[in-house]
Amino acid sequence: MGSGIHLRRYRVKEGSKVRLSDWKTDDTLGFDGKKEDGTRLLASSARKIDELQELLYAEHRHRLLVVLQGMDSSGKDGTIRRVFFGVNPEGVRVAHFGRPSVEEAAHDYLWRAHRQTPETGEIVIFNRSHYESVLVERVHGLVQEKVWRKRYAQINDFERMLSEEGTQILKFFLYIDKDEQAKRFQDRLKDSTKHWKFSYLDYNERRFWKDYMAAYEEAVAQTSTEAAPWYVVPSDHPWFRDLVVSQVVLEALKGFGMRYPKLDAVKARLATESGPPGPHKHP
Amino acid sequence: MGSGIHLRRYRVKEGSKVRLSDWKTDDTLGFDGKKEDGTRLLASSARKIDELQELLYAEHRHRLLVVLQGMDSSGKDGTIRRVFFGVNPEGVRVAHFGRPSVEEAAHDYLWRAHRQTPETGEIVIFNRSHYESVLVERVHGLVQEKVWRKRYAQINDFERMLSEEGTQILKFFLYIDKDEQAKRFQDRLKDSTKHWKFSYLDYNERRFWKDYMAAYEEAVAQTSTEAAPWYVVPSDHPWFRDLVVSQVVLEALKGFGMRYPKLDAVKARLATESGPPGPHKHP
Numbered sequence: 001m002g003s004g005i006h007l008r009r010y011r012v013k014e015g016s017k018v019r020l021s022d023w024k025t026d027d028t029l030g031f032d033g034k035k036e037d038g039t040r041l042l043a044s045s046a047r048k049i050d051e052l053q054e055l056l057y058a059e060h061r062h063r064l065l066v067v068l069q070g071m072d073s074s075g076k077d078g079t080i081r082r083v084f085f086g087v088n089p090e091g092v093r094v095a096h097f098g099r100p101s102v103e104e105a106a107h108d109y110l111w112r113a114h115r116q117t118p119e120t121g122e123i124v125i126f127n128r129s130h131y132e133s134v135l136v137e138r139v140h141g142l143v144q145e146k147v148w149r150k151r152y153a154q155i156n157d158f159e160r161m162l163s164e165e166g167t168q169i170l171k172f173f174l175y176i177d178k179d180e181q182a183k184r185f186q187d188r189l190k191d192s193t194k195h196w197k198f199s200y201l202d203y204n205e206r207r208f209w210k211d212y213m214a215a216y217e218e219a220v221a222q223t224s225t226e227a228a229p230w231y232v233v234p235s236d237h238p239w240f241r242d243l244v245v246s247q248v249v250l251e252a253l254k255g256f257g258m259r260y261p262k263l264d265a266v267k268a269r270l271a272t273e274s275g276p277p278g279p280h281k282h283p
Numbered sequence: 284m285g286s287g288i289h290l291r292r293y294r295v296k297e298g299s300k301v302r303l304s305d306w307k308t309d310d311t312l313g314f315d316g317k318k319e320d321g322t323r324l325l326a327s328s329a330r331k332i333d334e335l336q337e338l339l340y341a342e343h344r345h346r347l348l349v350v351l352q353g354m355d356s357s358g359k360d361g362t363i364r365r366v367f368f369g370v371n372p373e374g375v376r377v378a379h380f381g382r383p384s385v386e387e388a389a390h391d392y393l394w395r396a397h398r399q400t401p402e403t404g405e406i407v408i409f410n411r412s413h414y415e416s417v418l419v420e421r422v423h424g425l426v427q428e429k430v431w432r433k434r435y436a437q438i439n440d441f442e443r444m445l446s447e448e449g450t451q452i453l454k455f456f457l458y459i460d461k462d463e464q465a466k467r468f469q470d471r472l473k474d475s476t477k478h479w480k481f482s483y484l485d486y487n488e489r490r491f492w493k494d495y496m497a498a499y500e501e502a503v504a505q506t507s508t509e510a511a512p513w514y515v516v517p518s519d520h521p522w523f524r525d526l527v528v529s530q531v532v533l534e535a536l537k538g539f540g541m542r543y544p545k546l547d548a549v550k551a552r553l554a555t556e557s558g559p560p561g562p563h564k565h566p
Contacts, residue, residue: 058479081371088364090377090410127373195546196341263478 004032005041005247010231012224018232020217025177026236031243038243045246046085052253053091056121059258063118063167066249067126069135070174071212072202073184074235075242076127079174083246084125093118097128109133109151110158118167130155131171134219139211152222163227168252171228172245173220174235178209287315288324288530293514295507301515303500308460309519314526321526328529329368335536336374339404342541346401346450349532350409352418353457354495355485356467357518358525359410362457366529367408376401380411392416392434393441401450413438414454417502422494435505446510451535454511455528456503457518461492 009030012018031038056062068076084092095116104112113130134155138148159169185203188194205212224230231248235241292313295301314321339345351359367375378399387395396413417438421431442452468486471477488495507513514531518524 084372086369089367089372089375092372094373193543196544260476261479
């Protein structure tokens, strides 16, 4: 994979058994370097991701969907911020999946996810996702087991369709330790500019930690596929978490083997467009 | 306004007559400094915009809508890229208004704009906007004069409502010279990584330059209001264009007088939330 980082170590093979206790939340062994090296690599990777994002848009053939899941304070926001630092905001869109609106709740659980999938040439990041429907809904018994158990296959079918139609999907479970979470919550309480991030309700969710881990374990095992692999990312060390996500995203973009379209292709595209006065004009 | 930049110079006062020929497309007189000073100020402003964006989200009281209009190659994309360089992609969303979809075209012209307006705590940038309906649609006679002429008042009503309901609106016309556009088109043809940006149809629009300028002149004059002012930004020099937009955005964010919410406020907010298990969970 280059760069002295061993990404396969964190990738869940399709059909493999997953025991989260086999992973360490503070592991950094996948990288042959220190924190400073990692931070440097992250910064240069962000610049490369920016370049490839422009190419992604220019070539207009691929779509990239990045799914981020993890317990509160596992660092979903921080990861987005640093992995995509300096990337053109026109090419990256973040979709949040919080409490569903009345309209969303009136549909099946994949409806609102489907609406937010990337267009051609676009990178979309799901901050939480359709996976909440086999996580929080399972843990709190909001739906019956016979309902959520069918969802693994439904999700695999949905993601396979997206993949076959041209969307590359990458899924990350940001894996932190329960004590590390407690520490991060306390840090939020100590810093008055972080109070807005603190929620007693989130704190309360700690009582269900074991249930969440069981739900993640099964979700990751059941839905890691060749088309849409899961990465279990050790996330106690934010720099390492950011680095792993960044390298997986970068490798995926490189893997597209993209090239800038030639003028001939531009001419051909224009020839198939109908109606005045131009590609960005009203009909 | 501080920083040695005189933003009022470019702001169109409500009810004033506008003659675009009074503005110079290569003016840089509004800034007491050289290009290097401007570039430095732009970079430090982007960092401040990033900080204030986090505060905007944390405080959750205001919304900011930035409208960018201008002829092809006037630099809408470049402006977004540099004014918001390094700003958290979670807090900034770009909405494009290209050729309407069948669904969009089946509604009035404000429908698709309304759907894309910012949520509380969010910055949204319109890359083109509802103004295309008094620009391209007028220039190409896609609607009758009696139709587009009513739209100025409709747009003012719409924007006043948005403003009264808590959305700050800033509108920028990126003003370039016709010869400068020709130069930029030629540059795109010389650079094979820029060919995808080139469109013969865009080139063809140059025949309507005068009509577009008349349409912009009237649109800006009719719809620059206290609630939603227009800035005519000299844009032949990209560094100056970026600087003006950046300083107006920064001043607007500062003008909100925002503060991080206290823990008491967070508690109060949570007390009004109903239903388990948390603010970002399914119902």
